[in-house]
Amino acid sequence: MDNFSLIESDFVFPQRLTLFEQVSKTLAEMICHGKWAPGEMLPNEIELAHSFNVSQGTMRRALNLLVDKGALIRRQGKGTFVAEMRANEAHFQKRYIKLVPDDPEKDECVPTATKLLFFDRVVAPLEIQTILKQTSEDLVVHTARALMASSGLVTFDEIWARGKEFEKLTQENLLNHKEKLLYSFYQTELGVSIGRCEETIKAALLPPNLCYMFSMPSPTPVIEIRRIAYTVNDEPVEYHRQLCITDKYHYAPMPEA
Amino acid sequence: MDNFSLIESDFVFPQRLTLFEQVSKTLAEMICHGKWAPGEMLPNEIELAHSFNVSQGTMRRALNLLVDKGALIRRQGKGTFVAEMRANEAHFQKRYIKLVPDDPEKDECVPTATKLLFFDRVVAPLEIQTILKQTSEDLVVHTARALMASSGLVTFDEIWARGKEFEKLTQENLLNHKEKLLYSFYQTELGVSIGRCEETIKAALLPPNLCYMFSMPSPTPVIEIRRIAYTVNDEPVEYHRQLCITDKYHYAPMPEA
DNA sequence: GAGTGGTCTAGACCACACG
DNA sequence: GTGTGGTCTAGACCACTCC
Numbered sequence A, B: 001m002d003n004f005s006l007i008e009s010d011f012v013f014p015q016r017l018t019l020f021e022q023v024s025k026t027l028a029e030m031i032c033h034g035k036w037a038p039g040e041m042l043p044n045e046i047e048l049a050h051s052f053n054v055s056q057g058t059m060r061r062a063l064n065l066l067v068d069k070g071a072l073i074r075r076q077g078k079g080t081f082v083a084e085m086r087a088n089e090a091h092f093q094k095r096y097i098k099l100v101p102d103d104p105e106k107d108e109c110v111p112t113a114t115k116l117l118f119f120d121r122v123v124a125p126l127e128i129q130t131i132l133k134q135t136s137e138d139l140v141v142h143t144a145r146a147l148m149a150s151s152g153l154v155t156f157d158e159i160w161a162r163g164k165e166f167e168k169l170t171q172e173n174l175l176n177h178k179e180k181l182l183y184s185f186y187q188t189e190l191g192v193s194i195g196r197c198e199e200t201i202k203a204a205l206l207p208p209n210l211c212y213m214f215s216m217p218s219p220t221p222v223i224e225i226r227r228i229a230y231t232v233n234d235e236p237v238e239y240h241r242q243l244c245i246t247d248k249y250h251y252a253p254m255p256e257a
Numbered sequence C: 001g002a003g004t005g006g007t008c009t010a011g012a013c014c015a016c017a018c019g
Numbered sequence D: 001g002t003g004t005g006g007t008c009t010a011g012a013c014c015a016c017t018c019c
Helices: A019-032 A045-052 A056-069 A086-096 A126-131 A171-176 A182-190 A208-213 B019-032 B045-052 B056-069 B086-096 B126-131 B171-176 B182-190 B208-213
Strands: A072-075 A079-082 A099-101 A111-123 A139-149 A152-162 A194-205 A221-231 A236-245 A249-251 B072-075 B079-082 B099-101 B111-123 B139-149 B152-162 B194-205 B221-231 B236-245 B249-251
Touching (some): A019 A045, A019 A056, A045 A056, A056 A072, A126 A236, A182 A194, A194 A236, A194 B194, A221 B221, A236 A249, B045 B056, B056 B072, B111 B171, B126 B236, B139 B171, B171 B182, B182 B194, B236 B249
Antiparallel strands (some): A139 A152, A194 A221, A194 B249, A221 A236, B072 B079, B111 B139, B139 B152, B152 B236, B194 B221
């Protein structure tokens, strides 16, 4: 077994983190660095505990922190796995897809098409640079999409994403991920694992040009969701601005329930 | 010490709940029934553990469940207390007040007045009856308020609340709770402790009569929050419908962050 | 110093998955 | 049966609070 012993001297960790937090943090870094692939099984908790020189209880607590963050999945009788969004859509739907149909049975809520409106690599405006911790040297991806259902336009969304992490993102693979969730696609195709998001919501009116483009009545009220997505390592890598038409859908903020 | 021993024979709990869940549940009921008043200190975890005939670790886990639910507060070196919203506004703000000023420094965001628009005890419409588990025999409180700031109308909210639990609610005390949070007021004045909520959000336009009444432009886009509030014992006791003007405010769904 | 909750340990036992 | 995670126990030690 690899040696990733945590304690090499008495003063390796001057920070004020508890032991299980330290273990959890270094484990998170190891996952981010691809030590185990998404879907791969980790060693069992006894082995891990020995590797980190902690007790099984402490290891368990560290692992549970990452389960809460969505980075790991534990299954009784099977093992501990690096979260893989594909294999776990239901969980991630609850976590990230909070726009849900009022009546999931209705046909008119089934998405019919995604239109790519533009796709560029540019220097971000200052506000976006700050959010994504970029400089005026850095290129970011700037793209916008429209999601249609048979009832008409559902969402319009605009994405700003760090160029470095999203190097492999292209018009083609963005449009072709189809069935997959956006963040699932980021993980499996681009190698970017999103760990948490920050969202704020406002009311707005659909802009006139979009009303015209998608034959929507004017005024059409929408909710505007602004979201910053962070990797498991807590780096802001994607900024999302989404306008949602909510006559057939609603936003459900609480995954807990 | 009172004897509230959990285990009196070998088959008291046929349910498939873990021990710490059982302990947590009965403890929650004891809190609901006023065994300890809000703000009062519970016995320490060793005593509690003995009372329930469980180990300290199990007792700790049961207590932490209630801390997560917001029913208890634990303070290192001091003790475990029944949550008291007054004494803990910051925590409950994060949990329940998700409409926050874009710029908390701005004067114009400070609330200036609350207007009571109506207050009745009526038989609820069928939809509300179902939500609140009421029959056509039961009376419910139906009231509406408008919250103003110097920038103008901020929210319009309509409340349906179970008559039995909200027996003590009157126009007067509702208007006079002033500085207190609504759910804090429910707890300290009415004895109703809210444990969790379910929310859904849609975009809407401020209705023409309200636009006129509050001198707002038309169309004014708003977010419409529908919320069901449950007691710590998980009974639905209040249904809230709120229209929020979000030009100076936004909705922040994630308390976790 | 006495009392509290918070962390950590070591190990027993149970429930579940798989061959 | 073997191996996994989930629960539960018993107790040591630490950090914080208040007297």
